[in-house]
Amino acid sequence: xxxxxxxxxxxxxxxxxxxxxxxxxxxxxxxxxxxxxxxxxxxxxxxxxxxxxxxxxxxxxxxxxxxxxxxxxxxxxxxxxxxxxxxxxxxxxxxxxxxxxxxxxxxxxxxxxxxxxxxxxxxxxxxxxxxxxxxxx
Numbered sequence: 001x002x003x004x005x006x007x008x009x010x011x012x013x014x015x016x017x018x019x020x021x022x023x024x025x026x027x028x029x030x031x032x033x034x035x036x037x038x039x040x041x042x043x044x045x046x047x048x049x050x051x052x053x054x055x056x057x058x059x060x061x062x063x064x065x066x067x068x069x070x071x072x073x074x075x076x077x078x079x080x081x082x083x084x085x086x087x088x089x090x091x092x093x094x095x096x097x098x099x100x101x102x103x104x105x106x107x108x109x110x111x112x113x114x115x116x117x118x119x120x121x122x123x124x125x126x127x128x129x130x131x132x133x134x135x136x137x
Contacts, residue, residue, distance in 0.1 A: 006128055013055070014121040016078045020047045021114035023081070028107045031098050038094040042103070047081030054079050 007015075024045045034040040054077060088097040 007124060011121065011124055012078075014117055014124065017051065017117045018114060018121065020045070020051070020079065020081055021110055021117060024110050025107065025114065027083070028103055028110065031103050032100065032107070035096070035098040035100050035103075038096060040096050040098060041085040041087070042098045044084050044086050045081045046084065047079055050079045050081060 024047075027043050027045050031042045086097050088099060
């Protein structure tokens, strides 16, 4: 994530978020594809709590930057998330823990949030392009 240079920590954060959302989408897709596979355990990718830990809390005092050599601190780096197997509360005879309705609902919500993160990232890139072009479009 350090290669974002001009996009800074906000660009790095948004890129990390899009990567996590894409990974979650792939996991949900695998769950749906294995909905009829006997013994398959649905998986979940949890990353929201770790993502919150990577950002400062609202209202926290920001560290003063008293020298040009000081590093910015608000974003503490890339988050990977935790992959977990899910047990179903209502056991099925084939020991498969995939609930297709839940998976489709999660997939829709995740897709909407991915689209939002992408639009935000693209907006940031668009502003940067406008600055580079000198405001001429």
